[in-house]
Amino acid sequence: MKSLNSIKKNKVDHTLHVHNKLLEIKNVKKYFPIKGGVLKRTVGQLKAVDDISFTIFKGETLGIVGESGSGKSTLGRTILRLTDPTEGKILFHGIDLAKLNQNQVRPYRKNMQIVFQDPFASLNSKMSVQQLVEEPLIVQGRLPKHERKKKVYDIIEKVGLRSSDVQKYPHEFSGGQRQRISIARALVMKPNFVICDEPVSALDVSIQSQVLNLMKDLQDELQLTYLFIAHDLSVVKHISDRVAVMYLGRFVELTTKKSLYQNPLHPYTQALLSSIPTIHIHPGQKEKREKIILKGDLPSPTNPPSGCAFHTRCPYAFKKCFEQRPQLQMVEKDHYVACHLYNPK
Template identity: 75%
Template structure:
């Protein structure tokens, strides 16, 4: 058993919760073509050897800068993209090597909510047609039963039964995202990937949609993998948080631990930029950390630790050796040479 698999096993035993999804050494590389013959001259490492588990009923938040690989990871887990390497085990079944036809029965239990509700909804279809479409694809249900399910789901997300006859352009951004949520949940999935579902909404609407998603999670027994770049959004909805940088997890812990005791320099820098409103219930105000430079090119990552080009604590070992994600304290995992 590898060290990473041992960590996952210990994690399962500690939480004593069923694992709904397990990722083992997931990689997703995209070929880089060049020359007259368009031959492969390199690889863009969007997701680079990630292992973790998602527990039934929890919300695992994934946070990181644009280009860190968050959305690619989400699509790989749903098999919307095929992994380059690694295993995806959903409900004890390895779906990573299944054909598109064989993975289809799992689609009803695994759904995704996209960032832009207007782009993800066909403007030529009515709301009823949009929401009932998954039922037509996956199940042979009579029309009246489909309509009942659509109306019930619309009411669950805070819309009216009469709204089913309208079209996407007749709704506000927040309402369109409610429609996207209804479409994703109509098949009663167990696991939902939320890919920046509120980032395109006004701040005043974000909290309403997040509260709705939390209520639906409680009512329907959902498990979320919630992807975002906004740390305040992640804090509001997540139970555990994974911080992602250049295709890798650099820190993984409970929400409380991440926000009160961040260990990785990248996590510390991200959190230093978040305003502290309630001083009594938060850790002392942190000095703002300004990271130098931009996220490195995933097609040409730095040697050793990927964060070393921006890290204020870099030393010789960081240049030559890539740190593993290890348990520094109970249920708190960090990939940094400062702690090993």
Template identity: 70%
Template structure:
């Protein structure tokens, strides 16, 4: 990995998430009545500043992708508010949110599944302009060619179809499609997890270059902590629908507070050629599996797997508090 996150130029808050919840009803019985709720996102709050990359990490089922979709209003929140660029988009109706769509985009994990195989690259990239702008056909073509070149694809390949490209090239097409409307904010949902390591580095470098060139702000969702470390300015750790720790990446990777974060960091594979004098941290093994978000444990949801859990953890939910300057953690060990 050669990519390295740069500090955001501004400190203006672009996205503000306040006490957001997303519950899915569980139906049962002959009448299909609601008998419970799956708590995919459970009372999450944070800000994203203009020009920064906020990474979100956690196991599968922690609610990362659901949170991203709720932020873009691809799903409606059950509770809470979402402010984008000063506007409470969580209070807007579907038709009212449309003018904001061009400024909020998403890059999905699987580019082949997210791209219509029956459309050419030119059609795929120009489609958002056709829907959201009044540009002429010539103007749409000019902008498409410009963004195709920016993402490192050949202009002459724009008449080809997705199946004619490699995985890394298809992801570049997805990135071009997301950026064609010149958005301010982009959610990257596991954008490199399906790619080879060598291709991952190329795509990550491309995303950083595009961020600097176009003034983008990213929410980068991933399960690979080494990838998140290189591209993010700050990192939030999610567990069972809640943020358990959030801080700048240097503090998180050098001095993690939450036992879950510590366990995740010790699970990162390290290639040791016997030349390093720095002792490797002892790997923390978590017992049990991730509990069901339909029936989360009482108190601290991590207590059933935590090696440091005590009586208070089972009866009282820890709040996300600021332990150090900008370093927030939700754990009774620090309260």
């Protein structure tokens, strides 16, 4: 059985040395109105994504981690305009997608795709693999049927399935094979940016490494850029170049993978990393990391705390944390943190 430690390293070094901006997010917010009363008037806002800014460079993998309900998936869907942003800019190749209507966004969708979390729910059970993978080509282009068929066969083989599988239906495949079909459907248009919304969380551990290896190989071969959303810190560590930690709709830390795992600065990041299970191989082996137990639950995004959103659970909170919202700022080289501990005055 393969473990996550068996995942291959990238053949290409996707690091911050690649300074070609592919996607730039500026002050993006996504609020959902809360309706109440007989007349269903808006009585509040659910702040799923609350003023986030970051950049993704060509060829890299940016991982986003956080608890359930932190807004990771909503951020991904907002970037793709599957849901409209409340405020902010989404600059893709310099074009602000937030200003475009759905018809104007459509031509850009062939370059921006998504792999969903659940391969059982994201595939139409009444469509064959041929129909599922070919559908984006029909919607986006006017290729002749024989060219579409060739593209389907090519991408099916690239994701590790057989050409004879194109006539089968989703229920005839295992979970890992279904996710390969989802990946094929996302890549058949040859996009340069793919959002992976927890693509291996629904799979067995023995299958996760196979799918992640596949995604890394495809990234090298097709020159892809990934935004990888996950709650499993081990998965994010192996596939990402940079990692952003998200809490209650906001980024609290953003840095390189090495820096985050070796020197986490935000108290929330430290608590997340301390929760990773450690396997003791030798009897009597001591725990390497001190366990940090957070008190309380994630606050409601309908009524987030004032000041720092994490102060209700932070063991180091002081007066300023209750009053002012910390901004994401660079405290070390390429290491951004939103915490008053690093700017107490």
